[in-house]
Amino acid sequence: MIVPLGEWVLRQACKDAANWPGHVRVAVNLSPVQFRSPSLTHTVISALADSGLSAFQLELEITESVLLTDSETALATLHHIKGLGVRIAMDDFGTGYSSLSYLRLFPFDKIKIDQSFIRELGDSKDCAAIVKAVVDLGSSLGITTTAEGVETTNQLDQVREHGCTEIQGYFFGKPLPFSHVEKLLRKGSPSQSR
Structure with a gap:
């Protein structure tokens, strides 16, 4: 259920924030399961387009655990989403694996x-x-x-x-x-x- 629930949260957050001042961002946490969904990038693009929210106003928060399995695919997904103009935050830094190499491999x-x-x-x-x-x-x-x-x-x-x-x-x-x-x-x- 987390993938459809997470998609609803992302879409609703973008819709709710669309009329906020341009300097105010909305941050949305992504679960590891949601992050591994092949439709994530499309969902982000669609949520931004449907809401009219600027990509710069959206910040997606991930935990280090999303990078632990299949990190090449995860990094490619992150680069694609960041390429849209969406900001990426590493949440709960220091509590998980905390590999400093992630900070080299991806420009959080x-x-x-x-x-x-x-x-x-x-x-x-x-x-x-x-x-x-x-x-x-x-x-x-x-x-x-x-x-x-x-x-x-x-x-x-x-x-x-x-x-x-x-x-x-x-x-x-x-x-x-x-x-x-x-x-x-x-x-x-x-x-x-x-």
Whole structure:
């Protein structure tokens, strides 16, 4: 069921975001099963065309596990989708296989540092060192780094100090129903100024 469900989510997200300001992106997580579907590229093209959403406004998030099996096909799919102008993010970086070769083989637009590292920033020197290393790596490669799961002022201060280029988490807001998103966009999100 994940392939048709994932296709519906992608199409709905594109449709919902089509009227948002041009600088605002919508991110959609792809499951490994959905990613391996031979119709994925066609689905992305179709979802963009049907909704009128600019490819630049769509960001697809994958986990490292999609690259573990048949990485040549996976990389070809990623290159094709990126060639459309869609941004590609590696989600939950650091929790899986974390092969740095993936960062050489594919030009990811974003690395999302898993919240498990952010959660322990104040208590663990190891987590701080990992976050700093990933941010430095991203900076050197020209890749945006996003700290996931920021919930406290202390965490916010630390990820800023380490140089994360984007921050997400409950500190800025909790998940909202779609009916509240456009109101928030009209008002201006706190994350736009941070």
